[in-house]
Amino acid sequence: MTAGGEVVVRLTGITKSFLGVPVLRGVDLELRAGEVHALMGENGAGKSTLLKVLAGVHRPDSGQVEVAGRPVVFSTPREAQEAGIAIIHQEFTLLEHRTVAENVYLGREPVRRGQVDRRKMEADTKELLDWLGEDGIDPAAPVSGLSVARKQVVEIVKALSTDAKVLAMDEPTAALADQEVELLYDLVDRLRARGIAILYVSHRMREVFDLSRRITVLKDGAFVTTAPTAELTSDQLVRHMVGRSLDALYPDRATEAELGDVRLALRGAGNDRVRGVTFELRSGEVVGIAGLQGSGRSAIARAIWGVEPFTTGTLELDGVPRRVTDPRAAVRLGIGYVTEDRKGEGLALRQSIRDNALLVRRAALPGSRGRKRSDLTALLESVAVVARGEHQEVRYLSGGNQQKVVLAKWLAVGPRVLVVDEPTRGIDVGAKQAVHRLLRELARTGVAVLMISSELPELIGMSDRILVVHEGAIAGELPAGASEEAVMGLATGHGIGEVA
Amino acid sequence: MTTPTTWRPRLADGTAPVLAVLAVLLVALAFTGPAYSEPTGYLALLKRAAPLVLLAIGQYFVIVSGGFDLSVGSLVTAEVVIAARLIDGQESATGWVIVLLLGFGLLVGLVNGLVTTKLLVPSFIVTLGMLLILDGAVFLWTGGAPRGALSPSFRVFGRGGVDLPVLGHLPWSVVILLVVLVAAVLFMRGGTGRTLVAVGDNEKAVRLAGGRVDRLKVLAFMLSGLLAALAAILLGGFAGVSAQVGQGLEFRAITAVVLGGVLLGGGRGSVVAAAAGALTLEALFSLLNLLGVSGALESAVQGVIIIAAVAYAALGVNTRLRLRRRAGTPEPAPRQ
Numbered sequence: 001m002t003a004g005g006e007v008v009v010r011l012t013g014i015t016k017s018f019l020g021v022p023v024l025r026g027v028d029l030e031l032r033a034g035e036v037h038a039l040m041g042e043n044g045a046g047k048s049t050l051l052k053v054l055a056g057v058h059r060p061d062s063g064q065v066e067v068a069g070r071p072v073v074f075s076t077p078r079e080a081q082e083a084g085i086a087i088i089h090q091e092f093t094l095l096e097h098r099t100v101a102e103n104v105y106l107g108r109e110p111v112r113r114g115q116v117d118r119r120k121m122e123a124d125t126k127e128l129l130d131w132l133g134e135d136g137i138d139p140a141a142p143v144s145g146l147s148v149a150r151k152q153v154v155e156i157v158k159a160l161s162t163d164a165k166v167l168a169m170d171e172p173t174a175a176l177a178d179q180e181v182e183l184l185y186d187l188v189d190r191l192r193a194r195g196i197a198i199l200y201v202s203h204r205m206r207e208v209f210d211l212s213r214r215i216t217v218l219k220d221g222a223f224v225t226t227a228p229t230a231e232l233t234s235d236q237l238v239r240h241m242v243g244r245s246l247d248a249l250y251p252d253r254a255t256e257a258e259l260g261d262v263r264l265a266l267r268g269a270g271n272d273r274v275r276g277v278t279f280e281l282r283s284g285e286v287v288g289i290a291g292l293q294g295s296g297r298s299a300i301a302r303a304i305w306g307v308e309p310f311t312t313g314t315l316e317l318d319g320v321p322r323r324v325t326d327p328r329a330a331v332r333l334g335i336g337y338v339t340e341d342r343k344g345e346g347l348a349l350r351q352s353i354r355d356n357a358l359l360v361r362r363a364a365l366p367g368s369r370g371r372k373r374s375d376l377t378a379l380l381e382s383v384a385v386v387a388r389g390e391h392q393e394v395r396y397l398s399g400g401n402q403q404k405v406v407l408a409k410w411l412a413v414g415p416r417v418l419v420v421d422e423p424t425r426g427i428d429v430g431a432k433q434a435v436h437r438l439l440r441e442l443a444r445t446g447v448a449v450l451m452i453s454s455e456l457p458e459l460i461g462m463s464d465r466i467l468v469v470h471e472g473a474i475a476g477e478l479p480a481g482a483s484e485e486a487v488m489g490l491a492t493g494h495g496i497g498e499v500a
Numbered sequence: 501m502t503t504p505t506t507w508r509p510r511l512a513d514g515t516a517p518v519l520a521v522l523a524v525l526l527v528a529l530a531f532t533g534p535a536y537s538e539p540t541g542y543l544a545l546l547k548r549a550a551p552l553v554l555l556a557i558g559q560y561f562v563i564v565s566g567g568f569d570l571s572v573g574s575l576v577t578a579e580v581v582i583a584a585r586l587i588d589g590q591e592s593a594t595g596w597v598i599v600l601l602l603g604f605g606l607l608v609g610l611v612n613g614l615v616t617t618k619l620l621v622p623s624f625i626v627t628l629g630m631l632l633i634l635d636g637a638v639f640l641w642t643g644g645a646p647r648g649a650l651s652p653s654f655r656v657f658g659r660g661g662v663d664l665p666v667l668g669h670l671p672w673s674v675v676i677l678l679v680v681l682v683a684a685v686l687f688m689r690g691g692t693g694r695t696l697v698a699v700g701d702n703e704k705a706v707r708l709a710g711g712r713v714d715r716l717k718v719l720a721f722m723l724s725g726l727l728a729a730l731a732a733i734l735l736g737g738f739a740g741v742s743a744q745v746g747q748g749l750e751f752r753a754i755t756a757v758v759l760g761g762v763l764l765g766g767g768r769g770s771v772v773a774a775a776a777g778a779l780t781l782e783a784l785f786s787l788l789n790l791l792g793v794s795g796a797l798e799s800a801v802q803g804v805i806i807i808a809a810v811a812y813a814a815l816g817v818n819t820r821l822r823l824r825r826r827a828g829t830p831e832p833a834p835r836q
Contacts, residue, residue, distance in 0.1 A: 344704060347702065348767065359706065
């Protein structure tokens, strides 16, 4: 297999334990110049730790790190940086109120006569931006005015300014909107073409298959395989990651007998962002909402939840017209909402699993002393939260388990309608499946589920019907099992099945 | 849960250290001062500490929900000065004045809370403003020398006691303290209390879960005001009337709460620990006093404590993470 240029980094037999708990058990990884190498594995598989070994944050217990053929031992992140290894973290590390150039040279400002040499700093930054083909960014502009995608470019330029040969990107698309992902693809391509080796960590299958040349899979800290991307199918990849085949990828859809009366009906509902929204949601049904980022699909969901309420039209719940003016009103009417921003809007991270699971009940429905302690325990068991106990703080849970706690929070009040926005974003394959199953089981108990997802396979796999939103209005409805092309056709404003 | 629940003491994170420090100080007191060879010495300590403990409990509600209340010191002064002026030695006025004082504490808290939540001014600024306003008002009203006098029956709460079966003679202040503490613990265990902590952790999540965040925050300020009024009643009886009676108590209360391991910014900490923090502070000052350390050093000591306690809490995060790894939790370290 000719995988591009010469080997820039080679890790062999890396092991690492934290106080006796093995996290890495003999991992091999080889990065070549000009190669995009995907690193995959479920949460807890050891990806983060491996990145940290590469970045000099952790020293491996055994095994060898070679850079450009020479064995090295990094004792500090700085030494790794000097050897040409840079990590782009999920969360940005930019100072919002400083300029692009100031951020790029933060802590390493060029000095001239005892003063920071702004001109040189900006010229050097400009040079790097040009080299990357990102000449639209002004080195003297403050970072706060840049889009998320451009901030990411600045992060990358910052890394490159230290002469990085290896760029490790941890979930780089997690914060990006759909259109911005395309820009990142281009950027990764240009970096690769300029001989940078890229280690790409992501949960998103499509990105990995679009971008990478080789894939390394970890499972439970152990090395599973490194294989050329072209020789793998997504099914094989999933099997490598979870160690079994996800044969039935999605739960069965609802049968006609399982569908009940109309739970939620919107007629001509609208506000600043959406207009003329009309649809019905029946009990027992999972209805998907598709649409591009910014199309209004989340705006519809947030309006139902009362965050930015509808100003026109009517909303009926079980046949009764209702006014939902704020989340409290929605919650008290039995509308639950699983937000796409789990950490920002869904959880109080320092509180226990128990306190989070009870949050809605305590906050919105005080005095409802229905369930007992054992009921809550049963509830947490039914969503299969893996934790040390109910009193563990949720910030120590993996993304998948956090999401299960968010679901439990709503299940604890027995909603009639549950709106879920990107329910599996950033969680691993196994947990995704669990969430899918849970949503379907919930529907079987008579809840009407409205699901938003930008992952089309998920949306199509889960939904009994799909509503497609385009420019603030519902462009059409598709039956279960519609093709991705049909969805995209409507979402982009073309007809069914004609994608430009 | 898919893993069996292991037993863990139901102490909130950060409670244990302050209890350990308190225990050490109490033992040290026993060795240092002859007064502490008997329970009465400790009872006197508890009586002295009662106003600060009440203030710390009030401050706890505000801090744990994400705010600060800097106005309580001035509020205590204002309450005592008002009481002296209105009662002016008349026994008959005592009852309605006490009601008025409690009402005034609630009112100040209500104003603090409403300005914070409705006008969106940070509580630090709002209560700093309230501190200055109350200070100024007291000075204007009294010209620096408070007039009037408290009635004997008013002073009973700070000075006197009650004979109880089994327990013997208990100062009123200790009885009040225990009642408030028990009420506070029950409140914090209930849904409203837990939600209040969640507000300090992630206000948005609570609001989106249907919680009334503004109301909860206003409630916290009102409780703080109410407890300041109660503290003023005890202090007035105990220490008498002066225009300096509440000076610096807001910082002392904040120090106590921080010493109790309550996270500044909210979201973590227990009310028992905050109360223990106040008691610890008072025990420390008593010990220093016995050792002949000048009282002038008290504020310096307080400064060191507040910095050290916050630094300890910050260090603690990393330590806890390491312990969790040792426990073999499979989750990756939380991204801060």
